[in-house]
Amino acid sequence: MSKTKKQIYRIIFEHDTPLGKGFDICLIILVLLSVLTIMLETVQDYYISHSKLFYILEWMFTGIFTIELALRLYSAPKKLSYLFSFYGLIDVISVIPTYLATVLPGAQAFIIIRALRLLRVFRILKLSQYTNAGSQLKQAIYSSRTKIIVFIFFVITLVTIMGTGMYYIEGPKNGFTSIPTSIYWAIVTMTTVGYGDITPLTTLGQFLSAALMITGYGVIAVPTGIISTEMSKIDRYQEEKGCEICKSSKDEVANYCYNCGKKLSLSSKN
Numbered sequence: 001m002s003k004t005k006k007q008i009y010r011i012i013f014e015h016d017t018p019l020g021k022g023f024d025i026c027l028i029i030l031v032l033l034s035v036l037t038i039m040l041e042t043v044q045d046y047y048i049s050h051s052k053l054f055y056i057l058e059w060m061f062t063g064i065f066t067i068e069l070a071l072r073l074y075s076a077p078k079k080l081s082y083l084f085s086f087y088g089l090i091d092v093i094s095v096i097p098t099y100l101a102t103v104l105p106g107a108q109a110f111i112i113i114r115a116l117r118l119l120r121v122f123r124i125l126k127l128s129q130y131t132n133a134g135s136q137l138k139q140a141i142y143s144s145r146t147k148i149i150v151f152i153f154f155v156i157t158l159v160t161i162m163g164t165g166m167y168y169i170e171g172p173k174n175g176f177t178s179i180p181t182s183i184y185w186a187i188v189t190m191t192t193v194g195y196g197d198i199t200p201l202t203t204l205g206q207f208l209s210a211a212l213m214i215t216g217y218g219v220i221a222v223p224t225g226i227i228s229t230e231m232s233k234i235d236r237y238q239e240e241k242g243c244e245i246c247k248s249s250k251d252e253v254a255n256y257c258y259n260c261g262k263k264l265s266l267s268s269k270n
Contacts, residue, residue, distance in 0.1 A: 005075050013075070027068070032118070034114050035114055035118075037061070041054045041058075091117070096110075141227060151223060158215075159190060160186075166186065174202070189216065192213060
């Protein structure tokens with residue numbers, strides 16, 4: 001690897017140097033400005049009066065991100081590994097819509113994918129406590145998957161029964177035109193959203209509707225309780241086996257946490 005390529009690699013891919021951190025912070029700012037431009041462009045008054053400015057800004061951001069992508073590909077030791085990595089795919093997808101929109105109208109709507117590039121902030125600022133918390137949540141959901149699947153099956157069964165019942169009780173004359181429409185009403189009612197586009201008019205229908213609303217409050221709390229229980233188990237385990245600061249798992253022979261550098265107590269290594 002040439003000296004120039006190494007320097008570009010250190011600036012673009014590494015976050016421990018002042019230049020690397022500065023580059024990444026500038027990149028995050030550009031992504032934020034790009035997303036803000038996309039949002040403002042959808043405001044009709046702004047678009048009518050500043051359509052040319054939006055057009056120029058969009059191509060300017062696309063040009064900058066294209067150059068950045070080219071530099072990443074140029075300096076990456078394993079180009080295919082980067083290209084098919086999570087961040088690599090986002091980098092590629094974030095610049096394609098603007099070019100695609102020149103031949104395929106409407107493709108520009110996918111530019112909002114650029115917002116995913118803001119995930120780089122976790123790597124830039126090294127927010128280990130947040131990424132670790134995300135890992136804990138992912139682990140808790142995975143551990144609860146069987147209970148959650150059973151719960152979802154129960155909910156689907158309940159709304160199907162209630163929706164079917166309401167179809168026969170209320171009928172098309174009261175807005176329950178089909179069983180799928182009635183199941184939609186049951187889902188809206190159980191989740192306590194209450195759009196009000198379909199409402200029961202008979203006494204029995206209103207009674208069942210009230211019962212479903214009350215049931216909904218209890219049903220909503222179930223997945224929260226399941227995941228909270230698993231999170232508590234993980235927290236207890238990591239308090240015994242993990243770092244007190246960042247909650248990372250501890251190596252049995254290590255004196256310091258590999259993640260945050262905290263000195264480990266003797267009891268935590270036993």
